[in-house]
Amino acid sequence: MIGFFTQNQWLFFLIAVWVLPWKGWALWRAAKREEKKWFIALLVLNTLAILEILYIFAFSKKKTATPESPSQ
Numbered sequence: 001m002i003g004f005f006t007q008n009q010w011l012f013f014l015i016a017v018w019v020l021p022w023k024g025w026a027l028w029r030a031a032k033r034e035e036k037k038w039f040i041a042l043l044v045l046n047t048l049a050i051l052e053i054l055y056i057f058a059f060s061k062k063k064t065a066t067p068e069s070p071s072q
Contacts, residue, residue: 015048022052025052025056026055027042029055029056038055
């Protein structure tokens, strides 16, 4: 197993280059929205950026304001 890690260091570099920007963006967004539970989950769990991408594009969508009906 150790031989695999030493022979494929480039694979770990590519994974880090893929994961770090997604994790940074998701953590920044969760902090900005003051979502502490999401921030902790994104910080602790390593899902190769799958959870981060889902959070950014699905779970943290801005809520659209519903227009208020005029008072009569």
